Amino acid sequence: xxxxxxxxxxxxxxxxxxxxxxxxxxxxxxxxxxxxxxxxxxxxxxxxxxxxxxxxxxxxxxxxxxxxxxxxxxxxxxxxxxxxxxxxxxxxxxxxxxxxxxxxxxxxxxxxxxxxxxxxxxxxxxxxxxxxxxxxxxxxxxxxxxxxxxxxxxxxxxxxxxxxxxxxxxxxxxxxxxxxxxxxxxxxxxxxxxxxxxxxxxxxxxxxxxxxxxxxxxxxxxxxxxxxxxxxxxxxxxxxxxxxxxxxxxxxxxxxxxxxxxxxxxxxxxxxxxxxxxxx
Amino acid sequence: xxxxxxxxxxxxxxxxxxxxxxxxxxxxxxxxxxxxxxxxxxxxxxxxxxxxxxxxxxxxxxxxxxxxxxxxxxxxxxxxxxxxxxxxxxxxxxxxxxxxxxxxxxxxxxxxxxxxxxxxxxxxxxxxxxxxxxxxxxxxxxxxxxxxxxxxxxxxxxxxxxxxxxxxxxxxxxxxxxxxxxxxxxxxxxxxxxxxxxxxxxxxxxxxxxxxxxxxxxxxxxxxxxxxxxxxxxxxxxxxxxxxxxxxxxxxxx
Numbered sequence: 457x458x459x460x461x462x463x464x465x466x467x468x469x470x471x472x473x474x475x476x477x478x479x480x481x482x483x484x485x486x487x488x489x490x491x492x493x494x495x496x497x498x499x500x501x502x503x504x505x506x507x508x509x510x511x512x513x514x515x516x517x518x519x520x521x522x523x524x525x526x527x528x529x530x531x532x533x534x535x536x537x538x539x540x541x542x543x544x545x546x547x548x549x550x551x552x553x554x555x556x557x558x559x560x561x562x563x564x565x566x567x568x569x570x571x572x573x574x575x576x577x578x579x580x581x582x583x584x585x586x587x588x589x590x591x592x593x594x595x596x597x598x599x600x601x602x603x604x605x606x607x608x609x610x611x612x613x614x615x616x617x618x619x620x621x622x623x624x625x626x627x628x629x630x631x632x633x634x635x636x637x638x639x640x641x642x643x644x645x646x647x648x649x650x651x652x653x654x655x656x657x658x659x660x661x662x663x664x665x666x667x668x669x670x671x672x673x674x675x676x677x678x679x680x681x682x683x684x685x686x687x688x689x690x691x692x693x694x695x696x697x698x699x700x701x702x703x704x705x706x707x708x709x710x711x712x713x714x715x716x717x718x719x720x721x722x723x724x725x726x727x728x729x730x731x732x733x734x735x736x
Numbered sequence: 737x738x739x740x741x742x743x744x745x746x747x748x749x750x751x752x753x754x755x756x757x758x759x760x761x762x763x764x765x766x767x768x769x770x771x772x773x774x775x776x777x778x779x780x781x782x783x784x785x786x787x788x789x790x791x792x793x794x795x796x797x798x799x800x801x802x803x804x805x806x807x808x809x810x811x812x813x814x815x816x817x818x819x820x821x822x823x824x825x826x827x828x829x830x831x832x833x834x835x836x837x838x839x840x841x842x843x844x845x846x847x848x849x850x851x852x853x854x855x856x857x858x859x860x861x862x863x864x865x866x867x868x869x870x871x872x873x874x875x876x877x878x879x880x881x882x883x884x885x886x887x888x889x890x891x892x893x894x895x896x897x898x899x900x901x902x903x904x905x906x907x908x909x910x911x912x913x914x915x916x917x918x919x920x921x922x923x924x925x926x927x928x929x930x931x932x933x934x935x936x937x938x939x940x941x942x943x944x945x946x947x948x949x950x951x952x953x954x955x956x957x958x959x960x961x962x963x964x965x966x967x968x969x970x971x972x973x974x975x976x977x978x979x980x981x982x983x984x985x986x987x988x989x990x
Contacts, residue, residue, distance in 0.1 A: 535883075537883055537886055555888075557889060559887070561884075563883070563884065568878045568880040568881060569881065571881070571899070573979040573980070582888070582898060586891050614979055614983070616983040634888060
């Protein structure tokens with residue numbers, strides 16, 4: 457399970473420029489008055505009204521909101537897949553206008569985000585090919601990523617031969633091998649069973665620790681958001697806007713049993729839940 | 737296992753039945769199978785193998801290969817390049833409703849004499865099923881997969897060759913299968929109508945000269961060739977699409 461190799465590598469790249477990243481003035485990810493409207497004129501449908509929040513370097517931020525609130529639209533804007541109608545999203549102060557090189561995305565539907573004609577390892581290699589890495593580094597990155605998600609044994613299998621939870625771990629490994637600085641996950645654990653879900657949540661926290669990534673998770677599961685996040689951005693629905701940003705103050709390292717049984721955990725989740733339940 | 741046994745036993749039984757039922761036939765239109773097979777061996781395995789059998793097969797494969805490559809390329813251009821799409825869309829909608837075999841008369845009327853013209857008409861007739869299937873295949877590639885390709889900043893070449901092409905391959909192969917049938921039909925038709933060489937020409941000539949056994953031998957050969965070509969094609973498909981066949985089987989089982 458060790459990924460000492462890749463961790464070391466990551467640390468060496470992080471060491472070169474940590475000061476600018478951690479400065480309080482420029483957040484890693486800055487979303488300011490972002491709005492998205494589909495269509496125009498009478499048929500216009502505003503999905504996102506006015507979103508403002510920030511994510512600092514090394515933070516885990518969860519976005520929660522009722523389903524259909526436009527969370528996926530928000531992620532598509534952040535990932536540069538769709539232009540915002542107004543406002544902006546920026547990484548280190550640079551406005552996102554296309555998929556940023558320092559970002560990776562884990563999609564909700566692992567079924568449709570992995571290439572079924574490629575083996576697990578080749579799925580990991582495909583996004584790396586245009587980076588023109590040496591064969592040794594390519595192998596090291598893939599081995600490290602597979603080890604981090606506990607799938608070293610499966611690298612020659614096809615995704616469809618694996619269980620749902622394992623497929624989602626392949627998708628996460630693909631993101632890790634890409635070595636993003638910002639990892640965005642769109643309801644990553646929504647389609648797996650409860651036990652796998654706990655494992656994947658802990659994997660997410662482990663990635664943050666080991667790889668020092670900035671992680672943004674979209675979820676509709678309030679418990680999950682409170683468990684994972686340093687801060688929870690609570691969205692109100694139709695059109696989406698930020699109701700409140702809740703600072704989660706739970707002692708780390710977090711643990712599925714002890715953390716979830718803390719009175720503080722219950723208080724935080726109640727706070728988030730009442731924000732969502734409250735009539736807008 | 738049982739499938740295999742039945743698959744082999746059924747045609748063998750049919751041949752045996754044909755052999756015995758036709759053994760003493762004096763009907764000029766249904767000669768004994770023995771006579772047909774003797775003529776088959778004389779005609780196709782020795783006398784006309786090079787001049788006619790190889791010629792027909794060469795035309796078929798060349799025409800089909802051109803159709804496959806051009807069909808896939810045109811399909812990609814149609815699906816990905818807007819001006820090409822505007823040009824081709826009406827044509828595709830027009831052709832989609834017509835069974836590919838119904839186009840054969842057009843190409844037959846275009847057939848001149850000479851190998852080049854025959855290969856051209858085979859290629860032209862067989863091109864459309866593959867092209868249409870390719871367009872459909874590319875359009876049905878899930879947008880999630882393309883989002884993945886964009887987020888991971890795959891180059892345009894990678895997006896086309898490493899994502900769209902493999903994702904569309906199952907549908908492309910369905911198109912190729914139809915193209916192969918059309919190519920086969922046009923091959924025979926082109927020889928029957930515009931040529932003095934080839935299996936089709938020999939078969940028709942035999943029929944016109946009341947050499948019924950030779951005609952049957954020709955039909956038998958066409959059947960055997962069609963059978964073998966289809967086996968070759970499904971072997972190729974099984975190799976290229978092993979991931980697709982495997983995932984489908986697994987999805988059905990669960």
